[in-house]
Amino acid sequence: METVTLQDSQxxxxxxxxxxxxxxxxxxxxxxxxxxAVTRRxxxxxxxxxxxGLVAATVAACAPAAGQAWQYATSKPLxxxxxxxxxxAAxxAAxxAAPSMSMAPTAAPSAVPSASAIANLPPGWxxxxxxxxxxxxxxxxxxxxxxxxxxxxxxxxxxxxMLAASENYPELTAIPEFAQVTQGNEQIxxxxxxxxxxxxxxxxxxxxxxDATKAPLKALGYNKIWPGPQLRVTEGDKVQAVxxxxxxxxxxxxxxxxxxxxxxxxxxxxxxxxxxxxxxxxTYEFTATPHGSMMYHSHHNATDQVGRGLLAAFIVDPKDxxxxxxxxxxxxxxxxxxxxxxxxGFTINGHGFPAVVPIVAAKGEKVLVRFMNEGxxxxxxxxxxxxxxxxxRDGARLGTAExxxxxxxxxxxxxxxxxxxxxxxxxxAFHCHILPHVEGTEGMFGMVNTLIVTPTKVDLTxxxx
Ligand SMILES: [Cu+2]
Numbered sequence: 001m002e003t004v005t006l007q008d009s010q011x012x013x014x015x016x017x018x019x020x021x022x023x024x025x026x027x028x029x030x031x032x033x034x035x036x037a038v039t040r041r042x043x044x045x046x047x048x049x050x051x052x053g054l055v056a057a058t059v060a061a062c063a064p065a066a067g068q069a070w071q072y073a074t075s076k077p078l079x080x081x082x083x084x085x086x087x088x089a090a091x092x093a094a095x096x097a098a099p100s101m102s103m104a105p106t107a108a109p110s111a112v113p114s115a116s117a118i119a120n121l122p123p124g125w126x127x128x129x130x131x132x133x134x135x136x137x138x139x140x141x142x143x144x145x146x147x148x149x150x151x152x153x154x155x156x157x158x159x160x161x162m163l164a165a166s167e168n169y170p171e172l173t174a175i176p177e178f179a180q181v182t183q184g185n186e187q188i189x190x191x192x193x194x195x196x197x198x199x200x201x202x203x204x205x206x207x208x209x210x211d212a213t214k215a216p217l218k219a220l221g222y223n224k225i226w227p228g229p230q231l232r233v234t235e236g237d238k239v240q241a242v243x244x245x246x247x248x249x250x251x252x253x254x255x256x257x258x259x260x261x262x263x264x265x266x267x268x269x270x271x272x273x274x275x276x277x278x279x280x281x282x283t284y285e286f287t288a289t290p291h292g293s294m295m296y297h298s299h300h301n302a303t304d305q306v307g308r309g310l311l312a313a314f315i316v317d318p319k320d321x322x323x324x325x326x327x328x329x330x331x332x333x334x335x336x337x338x339x340x341x342x343x344x345g346f347t348i349n350g351h352g353f354p355a356v357v358p359i360v361a362a363k364g365e366k367v368l369v370r371f372m373n374e375g376x377x378x379x380x381x382x383x384x385x386x387x388x389x390x391x392x393r394d395g396a397r398l399g400t401a402e403x404x405x406x407x408x409x410x411x412x413x414x415x416x417x418x419x420x421x422x423x424x425x426x427x428x429a430f431h432c433h434i435l436p437h438v439e440g441t442e443g444m445f446g447m448v449n450t451l452i453v454t455p456t457k458v459d460l461t462x463x464x465x
Pocket of ligand 1: 447
């Protein structure tokens with residue numbers, strides 16, 4: 001079983017680059033799981049969805065390019081002999097995760113509900129209801145019983161009734177799905193060489209799990225992680241990004257949103273450079289400007305390489321501390337939300353629901369979400385219960401053009417920064433509103449997350465291991 005990587009955000013010199021804004025992802029705990037002021041323990045970053053829902057035939061509008069060997073994953077075991085790699089992976093994962101007849105709780109993730117649950121459907125329910133509930137059971141794991149202490153007895157009674165906690169189902173003692181897979185977006189610190197911030201990265205083939213119940217995908221990663229490490233600098237910094245290509249294929253790296261002085265740093269093979277050959281190291285040098293939410297990703301065979309995981313966040317904090325989100329807007333934590341929609345299915349930070357890291361914030365907090373679309377289609381992100389204050393597009397602050405939205409379409413290549421002023425506790429759905437990207441016969445999958453607002457700060461870290 002894979003586990004999340006623990007990280008102490010205090011060990012990262014850039015951890016307070018944005019005026020001291022604690023972050024839930026990357027490089028930090030899910031917002032509010034931890035009292036950041038006390039522990040500053042980070043544990044994961046990112047979340048994504050890709051998963052379990054529909055077969056390609058039902059989402060023809062989103063069909064991949066002809067000849068591409070991928071398909072939206074389904075958690076339903078498919079007929080043997082299927083040529084689709086992802087589908088067969090799902091089938092084998094489902095087979096290995098077959099329901100145990102043991103009554104003993106187990107920490108092993110299960111993509112499928114128990115046979116007895118299906119045999120004893122409540123009146124009016126179908127198998128879909130059982131499957132849909134199972135996804136949420138996996139998402140919360142042993143966070144579910146802990147919500148009693150968070151929301152109080154009355155609210156918890158409703159939650160427990162929804163999930164049928166009285167059945168003592170196995171996931172009640174399992175770590176939540178998102179903590180069972182490796183999460184990317186980890187912020188790394190540069191070396192400082194003659195005043196230049198130097199980031200050294202590798203480009204590698206990896207095995208990547210969209211969620212714990214699925215067989216790993218043959219994927220790619222910067223520093224062996226999808227999304228790659230978050231690189232974070234301050235506006236005006238001199239930056240060197242040194243990439244060693246450990247792949248068997250060529251590549252090139254583009255820093256998306258940066259205004260380069262020297263166009264040969266722009267990372268487009270045969271337009272601004274020769275491709276980086278296997279075994280080669282290539283250094284990009286530039287001044288980080290303007291400030292804002294940027295990205296870095298492959299710009300070579302990119303439909304395939306970005307789709308397989310060569311994507312990451314590049315954050316340029318404002319030089320003027322008064323312009324930081326913490327100082328100017330009172331932001332208390334942030335969450336980087338990188339979407340993709342090709343090889344791994346519909347993902348947020350390289351994972352499909354229920355393996356997506358929730359945003360957890362205490363009442364009174366202001367949460368910054370940086371949406372970054374690294375996919376090939378638009379996704380309208382919809383937050384339940386709140387309006388998002390949209391403060392920046394493609395890194396540029398909107399100023400007097402700021403607006404509020406509960407649904408925000410983010411096109412491929414675009415970034416939007418939004419701030420949510422959380423004032424009402426609850427578990428609020430936060431998902432793409434193109435419905436085939438989020439829900440199917442197996443329940444919710446793919447581009448789904450939640451904003452969990454707690455009445456006060458709570459430390460749920462012990463529940464994640
Ligand atoms: Cu979508």
